[in-house]
Every structure is written in C-alpha cells, then in structure tokens.
Amino acid sequence: MLIHHELTTHVLADIKFDPGAFVDQFWQNTVDGLSQGSIYALVALGYTLVYGVLKLINFAHSEVFIYGAYATWFTFYGLGFRPGSTPDLPVFELIGFLLLALVVSMLVSGGTAVVLERVAYRPLRKRGAPRLAFLITAIGASFVLQQILFLTRGGNAERSIRLMKPEAQFTIFGAEITNVTLIIIIASVVLMVFADVFVNRTKFGRGIRAVAQDPDTATLMGVNKERIIILTFLIGGLLAGAAAFFYMIKNPQGASYQGGFILGIKAFTAAVLGGIGNLRGALLGGILLGLVENYGQAFFGGNWRDVVAFVLLVLILMFRPTGILGESLGKARV
Amino acid sequence: MQKARLSRVIVLAAVGAVALGACSARNESDSGGDTPPQSQAAAPAQASNAANPAGDGKAQCAPTSIAYAGTINGNNAALGQNILYGVDLAVTQHNKANPGCQVKLEKFETEGTPDKAPGIVTQIANTNSIIGVVGLPFSGESKAAGNIFNDKGLVQLTPSATNPTLSQNGWKTFFRGLGNDNTQGPAAAQFITQELKADKVCVVRDDSEYGTGLADAITKALGEKATCQQTVKTKQIDFAAVVNDIKSKSPQAIFYSGYYQEAAPLAQQLSDAGVDAKFVGPDGVKDDEFVKGAGDAAAKAYFTCPCVPADQFTDFSTAYKAASGKDPGTYSPEGYDLATILLKGIDAGKKDRASLLDFVKTYDGQGLTKHFKWDDKGELAKTTVWTYKVEGGKIVRNTEIK
Secondary structure (H helix, E strand, C coil), X not given: CHHHHHHHHHHHHHCCCCHHHHHHCHHHHHHHXXXXXXXXXXXXXXXXXXXXXXCCCCCCHHHHHHHHHHHHXXXXXXXXXXXXXXXXCCHHHHHHHHHHHHHHHHXXXXXXXXXXXXXXXXXXXXXXXXXXXXXXXXXXXHHHHHHHHHHHHCCCCCCCCCCCCCCEEEEECCEEEEHHHHXXXXXXXXXXXXHHHHHHHXXXXXXXXXXXXXXXXXXXXXXXXXXXXXXXXXXXXXXXXXXXXXXXXXXXXXXXXXXXXXXXXXXXXXXXXXXXXXXXXXXXXXXXXXXXXXXXXXXHCXXXXXXXXXXXXXXXXXXXXXCCCCCCCCCCCC | CHHHHHHHHHHHHHHHHHHHHHCCCCCCCCCCCCCCCCCCCCCCCCCCCCCCCCCCCCCCCCCEEEEEEECCCCCCHHHHHHHHHHHHHHHHHHHHHCCCCCEEXXXXXXXXXXXXXXXXXXXXXXXXXXXXXXXXXXXXXXXHHHHHHHHHCCEEEECCCCCHHHHHCCCCCEEECCCCXXXXXXXXXXXXXXXXXXXCEEEEECCCHHHHHHHHHHHHHHHHHEEEEEECCCCCCCCHHHHHHHHHHCCCEEEEECCHHHHHHHHHHHHHCCCCCEEEECCCCCCHHHHHHHHHHHHHEEEEECCCCCCCCHHHHHHHXXXXXXXXXXXXXXXXXXXXXXXXXXXXXXXXXXXXXXXXXXXXXXXXXXXXXXXXXXXXXCCCEEEEEEECCEEEEEEEEC
C-alpha cells in the first residue's frame, strides 16, 4: 500500500502541462509521429485483415512482427556488419542491403504467420472449436513464439546494428526530415496503397472480402476458403515484416524477445481505433495514434505516452463504439 | 498445392539465410577514440590487509549455502552478471583453499524487476540451508523484497542498490556495500558543473525506484542549473518526443538517471538529432553494454559511480578473467568483497542466520574496494564516488570526486 501511495504522488508530481513545448515542437513531433504511426498502421493491417476474415484477434501477430525485426538484424549480421559505429556505405550498396533486409523480414514474418495459421489455428477450425478457444490459442501461440526467441537468443535485446545514420535532408516548418523518416513514410504509403488495391481490386481481394462477408456463401460460389485464410495471414505477415524492417532502421535496439508486445498492443489499438475489420480504418488509426502519442508526450511529459494513447482509445470508443470508420471488411460496401 | 507453396516459402527463406551466413565479417566495431587526453586519477592500490576469501585454509564447517539473488538473464543482465561472477570467484577461492569447509553458492534469477523479486526472495528465505545473501542489485526490487529478508532474519548485502530510502525502512538485515545516491547525486552535480563546466543541465529519469531517487538527489544538488526535466519509461526504445524536447532546451550536459538498457538508444538518438551536450550516466549506465548499444554516441559519454576502479587489483582481475573470461565490470569487486565477508563469518564458525547476521553487524575490516563497517542502518561510514569516461571503445577511470 505504501508503495502504491508513493507511486501515485510521484506520478502526479511528474505530470507537466507544457503548451509552449507542444507548440514549439509541433512540426517535429508531427513528422516523427507520422513515421511511428506508419509502422503502427502496417502492423494494424494484419490484425484487421485476420479479424475481418476469421473474427479472430490474432494476438500472436505481435510475435510475427518481432520475428521480422530479428530477421532484419540477422540480415545485417549475415552481411558482415557488427554492433558499434555506423559504417559509411556507398549509396547503391546501402540501398541494396536495405532492400535485401526488407525482403528477408517480409518473408520471415510472412512465413511465421502462415506457419502459425497452420499449426495453431487450422486444427482448431477443422474441429469446429468455439471462438474463445481461438483466442486462448492466439495468446498461447504468442507466448510460445516469444519463448522460442528467449531460449535461442536470450533475454537481452540484440545489440544495435545500423547501416545508416538518420541525417536531416531538408526541413519543413523547422522540422527536420531525415533520410530514415523519408524511407519509412514513402515506403509505408506505397505498401498501404498496394494492400488497399490488392484487397479492393484483385480477384484474391474479392475472395478475402467474400469470405469476410459470408464464409458459407463464398464457399458455395467457388471460393476456396482455406486458401483465402492462408493468403490473409500471409499478407498480414508480409506487411508486419515490412513494418519490422522500418522499426529496426528507426530503432536498431528493437530486436528483443518481448519487443513486439507493446507495439502489438498499440497496433491492435490502432486497428480498433479505426474500426477493426476496416482496412482504411487501420491505416487512419495507426497514423492518428503515432501523432497523438508524440503530441501527448510534448504536452504532458515523456512518461505519459501510453496513457495518452489509451485515453484516446477510450474516448473514441465512447462516442463511436465501432471505431472511427466503423467495421466494414465484412460489409458489401468496402 | 498449398503445401507446395508453403514449402517453397520455407525453402526460399532457408536459402536466403544460408547465403547471408556465408558472407564474412567486416567493420569490426571501433567506436570513438577522439576523447582528448584528460588528467586521469591514479586507481587505488590493493590494500595489503584486504580480506581474502581463501583465509588460512584450515576452516572447518558443515556444508552450508549462501545465495546470489538478482538479474542474471533479465533486465540489464550485464550489471547482475558482473556481481555474480565476483561472488562466484570468492566462493570458488574459498572452497579450493578450505577442503574442510565447503560453501555452496545458489543463484536466483529475479529478472531485476520489483514484481518478480518478492516471490524469488520468499523462496530463498524459506530455504533453510541458505544463511546469507549477496544481492538484489537494483533499488526497485530491493524495496519490494527487503521486508522478506527482515522477517526471516536473513542477512542481505547489496553490492549496488543505491536508493537512499532503502536503509530507512527499519530492516535489521539490510547492509549496503557502497555509498548511496545522497552521495552520488551531489557528486555527479559537482562533476557536471565543475569538471564539465555545464551551467544548463537536463535531468532525464526513468520510472524506476533508482532512477527517480537519484534524479531527485542530483536535481536538488544542481539547483538552478537543472534547467530541464524529462521522464522516460523502462523498456522504451523510441525517444523521438523526448529528444525533441531536450533539443529545444539546448542543455550543455544531460544526466540520465536510470539503466543502460534505455540509456544506450537515448544517447544514440540524441546524438543523431545533433544534440552535442555531454551525456552523463550513473552506475546503472556504466557498462560495456552501453558502449556497444550507443554506437558512436558512446565516445562522448561520462559516468559517475560509487564503485572503485579495479585497475590495480591485479590478483583479483587476473583470477576474475580466468574464471569468467571477461574483465571485471562495475561492482564485480564489490560483489567479491561482500561474499568474502559472509565467507569469513562461516569460517569463524557462524552456522545459522542469526549468528551470521550478528557477525556482519559487528564486522570491521578492510576489503578490496573499501573499509567495511556498517552503522545501525546498514550504511557504510566512508564511501567514494568515481567518474569514468569512454576511451577507444572501453570504459576507463577518469577522476575521483572529492
């Protein structure tokens, strides 16, 4: 009790209201929030797609993400780079290495997601298990994947390896835009557009929407449901892998066995914020969350980051229980 | 069909991994080296009368156990391992020299967190064969579990928990083998303002017991020169908003009150953002892991620590390196000293918790690092604070703050 009491007084003493800092750093925080938000958004897509198709919150998606982060690290390591100072690489070599790491992360995360579906969820589906069983399995699978990392790589984060230093390229309203930020934002937007077009414009996407809307009718119409489910996990995994790569060039210390947990929760929050099951909702939710977190920190102080994020969630769900854009992958109007 | 596709993905990933593994290493890390040569204080010599765990080799005792409790593979694991290897060395030397008195060292992993420690400590306290403990390296876990030691009358020697309030709980079993943060805080303030000549200092604290306590102590000592305050969270690795705030306050020095796990990425991100203020961290940051994690940014870092440089303790360092394969780290000699005190007690015929506790309470003797004699609160009379810096990618001693 004593501890709790002292904790509260500490916390209250720590809160600060600093509108000055908020205004001064507004643009810089906007830029940083956009890059962090893009990462949330890409991970959130995985939650939202799987939910749309299976009505399952895939809690192991945070581990799908962190396997991608490890893949990036191992790619850098395998290329011969070691923790310590940042090397000075020729531009083309750098781009080649980064692209390779991106592709490897996407494949590893995509592979993890597909294996996860195969090992953890498909046997349950075949036996017609109730929805709660899936949820518990998801949490269990998340622990298993975490502990595999813990047993093989230990409890500490991998030491940071990075191939490029963030260097300011230009400024907008006094906010410095670094090369890392540029890569993250541009590449994320490309991937988001790709995902959106894939789901809304292609034959496979139509299959995903059909299964989301009415699995039985979709099967009758000749859609292979199992195949669509694998595809959904694969796409979610690929996007999480890309997000993991961006995360690692932004935070090279990111590869730790529990490192996916908070980020996964945040991405899940982003998906709910935008309306779970809604593709564009997840994108909007992710970016909004990234921005609000940064503004909140400038206003209230660094330790209020998570509080601000979750207060936002509570507020939005209070007024729009289905999220900002509503639940819609399962609706005909997607 | 699906099976084929799946296996293709796996094969592809495997091929990629093999291809990557085949490439050879390059760019061996070599951070910094651009620190200008500064006047470096001489490291203290090994006292000739320092207690030696080997003793006279004639000790007789029934088999008994002491324990190390703290992080081993959990948070900030390197800080715990430094201590554990020191303790382990003392026990090994003792057992080798005294065939008639074999003491077992039991190791307990608390992961360094206040929520895990009480359960582990209860387990230790209920193991009757354990009569003394070196441990709980961190302040948060010490605060959460100290009363359990006290209730069971099990003597607890901490080699590194520095939060000042720990000794004010009325625990009869708590003994601190180093100075607390009421010494380190003002000493760090003095170092930053006088030696580094900074007038605008940003104090960044984490949310741990240790970080908040030390930040309060240094902020008080800095007075008006503490021009900005920031807070981060344990396990945070992205500090964009914090960095933006610090940058806008343009301090000349930054004191990070917390552990290396968060300090390393913070230092790197500050440096990337072009903040060239001097980065000063306390004992929780002073570890090679910080230097490796912070990359180029580490070259500009300084540390304060109530730990004594082990440079001159050559017998100890050689034996430590032979046993663990590493050079002694922060608090390795302290762990060694404290384990030695427990072993001396056992050699003197103390075979239960009560008599060993009495032995420690009245102990008065020289160790490697300092003279050990505790007051009734479990604090040492005379302690020292040293500063360290990074040179050629390694942490080396700088000066003693007096």
